[in-house]
Amino acid sequence: MRAAAPPMSTKALLADTTTVRLRPRYEGSNICTWIGFKHVNYLIEEAVLVHFARCGAPARRLYEEHGLGLDIVALDSRILHAFHMDDDAEAEVVPRTSDGDTALTFRVTLRVVRDGSVLKAVTATVRVSLRADSYLTGPAEPPGEFGRFTVDRLGEGAPAEPSPAVPDGDEDAVLAALTEGRNAHAWKWNITYPYCHFTERLQMSGYLRLMEEAKDRFVKSRGISIKTLLDDRRWIPVVPRSWIRVTDEALMEEDLYTVYTVEEIFKDLTYTARMDCYAVRDGALTLTATGGIVHGYALIENRRDWHLVPFDQRVLDALSGKSSGT
Incomplete structure (x- = not known):
């Protein structure tokens, strides 16, 4: 026994x-x-x-x-x-x-x-x-x-965050409202069970996976996808800092809107992006998590080494939304 x-x-x-x-x-x-x-x-x-x-x-x-x-x-x-x-x-x-x-x-x-x-x-x-x-x-x-x-x-006692109004209409209208006036990319995703734990809710590792995907979707939408810069220049993204805070619960099979917004480009070497995740409940958007990530680029020197490089004009324009990056 x-x-x-x-x-x-x-x-x-x-x-x-x-x-x-x-x-x-x-x-x-x-x-x-x-x-x-x-x-x-x-x-x-x-x-x-x-x-x-x-x-x-x-x-x-x-x-x-x-x-x-x-x-x-x-x-x-x-x-x-x-x-x-x-x-x-x-x-x-x-x-x-x-x-x-x-x-x-x-x-x-x-x-x-x-x-x-x-x-x-x-x-x-x-x-x-x-x-x-x-x-x-x-x-x-x-x-x-x-x-x-x-x-x-989860999220009890978290500071109140203003939530955008949900427009009447379909998914495209919600996405347009979330990105209006912002240097951002957004998409809707139905929460699948491999991202969850304790039977029902999205866990922190799931938000980390979403943050990684948000970066991938954003740069692809701007014409500088991960593979594009790898093939063209041997540039890879590097991350010196990331942070995520859960503000409410997100449940298995709920629709989650994720918004990735570039907030600041610092000295042509790094940029900071914000990630916000929303569930639609009772006709309103509920913020379930918010966070941010700092990105730069590094040049692959060989199979072992790399070093940081400054953004060139093509990348700067793509990150700032001035061009498609093509």
Whole structure:
């Protein structure tokens, strides 16, 4: 007979530091052997999950025994050094939850070895909510100390965000309203189950996949698709920073409108884009997540090395909407 698990406590979650070694997944190496930002963020998520498990509150136990879904509701990461296939990273998770906080906050640092030196490769801030399960029968029963971090719906307490009015008409009219007067690209997508977890809702990794797709769709719409610049110049996109915050829930098989808007081009080297995701409910648009990403371009020198390059006029015009980029 399996021994009963000890009672859960937030003491270790809020005080202890966790260190774990992780390797990026093979899937994330899309161009040469470099790892994309999405899979770097997956390492951050994995480190936080390990922290919960080592502190006696693994995600499975939280859900099966107490009806609590572990949800990352905010993720802000900075990539200081590129990750490569087969890198062995050391991840450090440090609790940063303050008195009165209603979400668990962590500082995550990823380190890698380069030429015999240990480099700080990534820094991130992660916020976690424990979502009381409402899909299956029976009320969620959070251990007493976990009640403070338990919510009935993701996005509770998030600052109110103005939502555009939904025009009368079809999908094209909604997309036109979302992009009117903005240097933006938008599309509608029906949320599929591989992007969801805990039976019903879109999870943070799903939003990361949407952010990656948003970039791909935007540059393609401007005539400078990923493959176009790879074939023409051996340029690849690089991401020094990304951030996403969940403001409400998005549910499996809902239609989600995603808007990718270029907000600033900085010194011909990087540009910042905003991503907003909306569900249509009761004739109004509800913001479910918002975030941003900083992009630049790098020239592939060989199978191992690359260096950043400034935007040329063709790329600047495409990013700013002055031309199709062709």
